[in-house]
Amino acid sequence: MKILSAVAALVVLATLGATAQTTSPLSDAEVQGRALAQKILSQWPAENFTNTGVLKIRDAGGKRVEIPVRFQTSVTASNWQASYSTWSNRDYSTWLMVTHSSESPNVYQLSNINAPPDDTNQFISLAGDQTAAGFARSDFSIADLGLEFFHWPQQKVLKREVHRSCGCTVLESTNPNPAPDGYSRVRLWIDTDTFGIVEAYAYDAKGKQLKDFYPKDFTKVNGRWQVQTLVMENVQTGSRSRLEFDLKK
Helix, strand or coil: CCCEECCCCCCCCCCCCCCCCCCCCCCCHHHHHHHHHHHCCCCCCCCCCEEEEECCCECCCCCEEEEEEEEEEEEEECCCEEEEEEEEEEEEEEEEEEEECCCCCCCEECCCCCCCCCCHHHHHECHHHHHHHHHHHHCHHHHHHHHHHHHHHEEEEEEEEECCCCCEEEEEEEEECCCCCCCCCCEEEEEECCCCEEEEEEEECCCCCEEEEEEEEEEEEEEEEEEEEEEECCCCCCCCCCCCCCCCC
């Protein structure tokens, strides 16, 4: 079964290689890790597309909420953009745009106005620790939606093993300067055939596991298996968020 590749490449899970300079030689594991991260992030969407779904959130106290979500991807010759918008009673409440480029870092722009933005002047640019915030108060951080951990300078292949019935390469991405509420490292199981994320563990600034991410509920669409649901669990608080896609559209 094929695993959805890195959500617009996380709605359709996604985007750039690590380029930090170093004064010491890289180990074989680090060379392989950087090459794998680059391979994953070089896979741009083939065409524009739009999809809708539901973000289902269960907070640490057990309260549940469902938020409609719209996903849009636009591809140009120089970059591609993935936008994620939520709404309630037909009013837009959150609009996030992530711009991916092969020659520069991700650009994150967020709008919290109650109408769909019609130009970038209505967006606030986010960077650094700001991207650790949860999108629409979910367990998916803004940086998660841009797969920011693949941009970190330290990437290392740990081993190869079968995980969740898939042949996987285990990649560890390390953040040299984690935010207090961000990730210090992410351990990923990458499908060796599709380069999709089979599962990922994220660790907090103290090195303790914070989140568990995995795709589930696959559906065959036009002869191809596609992921129906993406799950992000906070193992420290017990909260959980699910992105469920409407693949019939």
